[in-house]
Amino acid sequence: MLSVRDLTVSVGPATAPVDIVAGVSFGLAKGEILGLVGESGCGKSMTSLAVMGLLPQPGPRVRVGEVLLEGCDVTQLQPWQRVEAGHGRMAMIFQEPMTSLNPVRRIGDQIAEAVRVHEGISGAAALSRACELLELVRMPDPRMQLSAYPHQLSGGQRQRVMIAIALACRPQVLVADEPTTALDVTIQVQILGLLRELCNRLDMAILFITHDMGVVAQLADRVAVMYAGRIVETAAVDELFGKPRHHYTRGLMDCMPSRNSGARRLPTISGQPPVPGTVAAGCVFALRCAAVRDVCRVATPPRMEVSRGHEVLCAFPLGGGELP
Amino acid sequence: MSTNSATLWLRPFIARPIALAGLGVLLATVLAAAFAPWLAPYDPYAIDPLIRLTPPNVTHWFGTDQFGRDTLSRTIQSARMALLIGSGVVVFALATGVPAGVLSALFPRLGHLLMRMVDVLMAFPTLLLALGLIVILGPSVANVILAIGLGYMTTTTRIVYGLTLRLRAETYVEASRSMGAGTVWLISRHILPNLVSPLLVQASFVFAFAQLGAASLDFLGLGAPPEIPSWGNMLAESRTFITRAPWLLIFPGMMIVATAFSLNLVGDALRDRLDPRFRQVFGEKG
Amino acid sequence: MSGDVILDVRDIMVSFSARRAGRKYRVQAVDGASLSLAEGEVLGIVGESGCGKTTLGRTIVGLVRPDSGTIRFNGADMIGAGSSSLREMRLKVRMVFQDPNASLNPRRAIGDSVAEAGDISGFFKTRAERSAAIAATLTAVGLNPAFADRYPYELSGGQRQRVGIARAILPTPSIIIADEPVSALDVSVQAQVLNLMMDLRDQLRLSMLFISHDLGVIGQISSRVAVMYMGRIVEHARTRTVLDQPLHPYTRALVAAIPKPDPSKRILGAIEMGEPPSLFTRPRGCAYAPRCPLASDRCFVEVPNLRSAGTDGRTIACHNV
Ligand SMILES: Nc1ncnc2c1ncn2[C@@H]1O[C@H](COP(=O)(O)OP(=O)(O)OP(=O)(O)O)[C@@H](O)[C@H]1O
Ligand SMILES: Nc1ncnc2c1ncn2[C@@H]1O[C@H](COP(=O)(O)OP(=O)(O)OP(=O)(O)O)[C@@H](O)[C@H]1O
Ligand code: SF4
Ligand SMILES: [Mg+2]
Ligand SMILES: [Mg+2]
Secondary structure, eight states, X not given: OEEEEEEEEEESOTTSOEEEEXXXXXXXXXXXXXXXEOOTTSSHHHHHHHHHTOOOSSSOEEEEEEEEXXXXXXXXXXXXXXXXXXXXXXXXXXXOHHHHSOTTSOHHHHHHHHHHXXXXXOHHHHHHHHHHHHHHTTOSSHHHHTTOOGXXXXXXXXXXXXXXXXXXXXXXXXEEESTTTTXXXXXXXXXXXXXXXXXXXXXXXXXXXESOHHHHHXXXXXXXXXXXXXXXXEEEHHHHXXXXXXXXHHHHHHTOGGGSTTOSSOOOOOXXXXXXXXXXXXXXXXXXXXXXOHHHHHSOOOEEEEETTEEEEOSSOTTOOOOO | OOTTHHHHHHHHHHTOXXXXXXXXXXXXXXXXXXXXXXXOSSOTTOOOGGGTTOOSOSSSTTOBOTTOOBHHHHHHHHHXXXXXXXXXXXHHHHHHHHHHHHHHHHSHHHHHHHHHHHHHHHTSOHHHHHHHHHHHHOXXXXXXXXXHHHHHHHHHHHHHHHHHHHHHTSHHHHHHHHTTOOHHHIIIIIIHHHHHHHHHHHHHHHHHHHHHHHHHHHHTTOSSOTTSOOHHHHHHHHGGGTTTOTHHHHHHHHHHHHHHHHHHHHHHHHXXXXXXXXXXXXXXXX | OOSOEEEEEEEEEEEEEEEETTEEEEEEEEXXXXXXXXXXXXXXXXXXTXXXXXXXXXXXXXXXXXXXXXXXXXXXXXXXXXXXXXXXXXXXXXEEOSOTTTSSOTTSOHHHHHTHHHHHHTOOSSHHHHXXXXXXXXXXXXXXXXXXXXXXXXXXXXXXXXXXXXXXXXXXXXXXXXXXXXXXXXHHHHHHHHHHHHHHHHHHTXXXXXXXXXXXXXXXXXXXXXXXXXXXXXXXXXXXXXHHSOOSHHHHHHHHHSOOSOTTSOOTTTOOOOOXXXXXXXXXXXXXXXXXXXXXXXXXXXXXXXEXXXXXXXXXXXXXX
């Protein structure tokens, strides 16, 4: 349903652009949750904002690539055109719900406003739809909570409100940028469960962004691992966790404490992620890779399909793979 | 580092030509003040009734006033008073406002008391406060400095108080306290260094407004004694000739605006120089 | 457990006054927490956001004055200590802070930050000794000694956290209170810093109070763990025991909610857990009762006290387990 091809987001002057997202491609089917995972600064948020057409102006821009929602390139449309063309059916939720909510308005009004914008219905009808939406996101006592102010809600409840607002436009695609990072694990499970349920019930596609491998394993159907602006590995979730092929993916999993409790020392990936603009020729991970060979430093590795639906951006993937 | 530290200090100015221009104006003013007797083409006090109110011409570049005194010479001479009052007010405002603000923030009880007093003083407009004080104390240069300085002491105290309250809650201050640091240590190592750049801006702002304040007092006849040339006195004396001899207002007026504006530009550039993040931009390591 | 008790914290109460909707409340941030730390031991403290973990740590290093309770370091009272002995204890009990960006003064060179505790206490006799100590400490935390002249903005988050750790181990302390030292770091960097802390623990024989909301991290570094809920310790046992067989209902929920990096063990929707509590409306009995699946009538009226449960010095505060 959503197809992103060769998306490249750049900053800096047009003559010397710095790519903070470089040639990202992925597809997203109805009812599917794609987990986009990577460390801080690797370009996850920029990818999601570019997909939504919400890149901050001025600054980063889509230099190359297309974002096709049901065959129509949304990067070419202004936001209002997207709504008119029936392509407004994407919505986004963010990490910090408090900053996205108006602190001095009742949440019922804020949800109802989103409903009005998208459905053009009157106040009372919008408010009752708002109540339905709160029920949908399993807010306890939805009718009462309509008149609550954001500060009267807990962090988890606020995130539910944000999801309700996002659902107001009956989105086909929901983009969630680290929606549970600011929440406690006990609340996180609930929100993740809610997203899974909504995805199944409304047949929505969800692009779920996180830096937590554990969360991805719990929620996603497919996973794309991002590093330094590139997707280095894509696979179905079982396959990725069962048989990671990229050295970075493998490294990330190994250094999670919960995967090797008991070990004296944690395996680590040496060094730090590169700063955008300093990426030299060759593989972006070459500087930190334990299996690096000389070609990695000079030649950009190929994107290999090591098995059906499992792509890896590496010349020497783990577990072998025929060189092209 | 000492070999090229002068160029390092200049770099933020070179990177920003308008700040360099501001620095130029300030330097010119300081030089004018220092070498006024040699720079001035005529004696600024010499009266010549024959050439009263001559417009600017080849011999008198800035024209002459109603007593035939040379405006250029008087403008140059006035730089002394301007700098004296400006620096006097800045020193007074900072010397009183910084300790008051820092201590108020660190000792809540004292702060409660001091900040109420500041509130009372701040209820009066700065100029009105200065006027009142001059009326009580009598006009003199020292009293002008005191009267204007008091007005800016209150704003400085408030700013420093607010900044220190924020700094006090910074994690690195907590870290220092957790290692047993005392008040003196906190102030000298953490609070003052982080106050320098906002204070530079405040100082340039105070200096600039002190010019305006002094000019206003002069204008009302409550500032520097009328026989001493100052830009404000010059404006005051010539206001009745505004239509006949506009140059009498233009030149001192321009100087007031130019010094005030330049000071703000230079203050900004200095603040950037002191910010470690900018050192990289300007090519200094450590 | 190895060696003697080096830090003993008893019945600490800390409250703050807060203003909500025009009314003044008292927030009981720490509500009678007790714990003890043996020499060379790492004790993890885990709990939800706002349960008082940071406040407890800040109380131990003297940043917050408790309303009541005692803190003993090597048997000596830390709260009522005179200023000179207190100064000495401050050098022995140090803190590493969560946010590596906020915990370093942007206007001080790294070396000055690292040497701060020594400078405050007059630990260094000569300038040469001071710079040698800075260089050695930076090396010990895996940084280039040349960083001493750099400023925080030139360092990455992981490097800054290493500086934060370096500052806490010069001069060598006995105890480190680490408040979520790796929470702000990337996973790959987090592992590096955790390894560093484990190395230092072994080399310097440090005892640590390791505060975290991540049971995975706690499981890696600490031998025992105290689970905190609304300002109280509700379960206290060996880390492995807690992770494998959590007893207290809250600990069970916490352990169950860890997102396991294994897609075959999905738990979503399997856990139904009520809303987190508000510190303004503290329940009368067990603070967990409103969310607890085991709650009985007694739980709503009577506060459960920590009692011994099983071997290994496991303690637990629950009426029904
Ligand atoms: N306006 C901008 N100008 C230049 N660079 C930018 C701009 N905004 C972001 N970047 C850079 O783009 C890169 C990608 O940023 P992005 O916010 O997408 O990261 P992220 O993967 O979402 O990280 P996080 O997990 O911290 O949210 C970062 O290195 C960032 O420094
Ligand atoms: N200086 C203070 N003034 C008022 N209330 C405070 C203060 N410090 C902490 N609190 C309150 O005390 C409670 C406990 O806070 P604390 O920071 O100890 O929690 P925490 O367990 O460290 O949480 P987190 O995991 O979010 O860091 C919170 O409700 C907090 O709002
Ligand atoms: S005391 Fe009661 S309410 Fe509290 S945890 Fe135990 S069973 Fe649950
Ligand atoms: Mg992001
Ligand atoms: Mg905390």
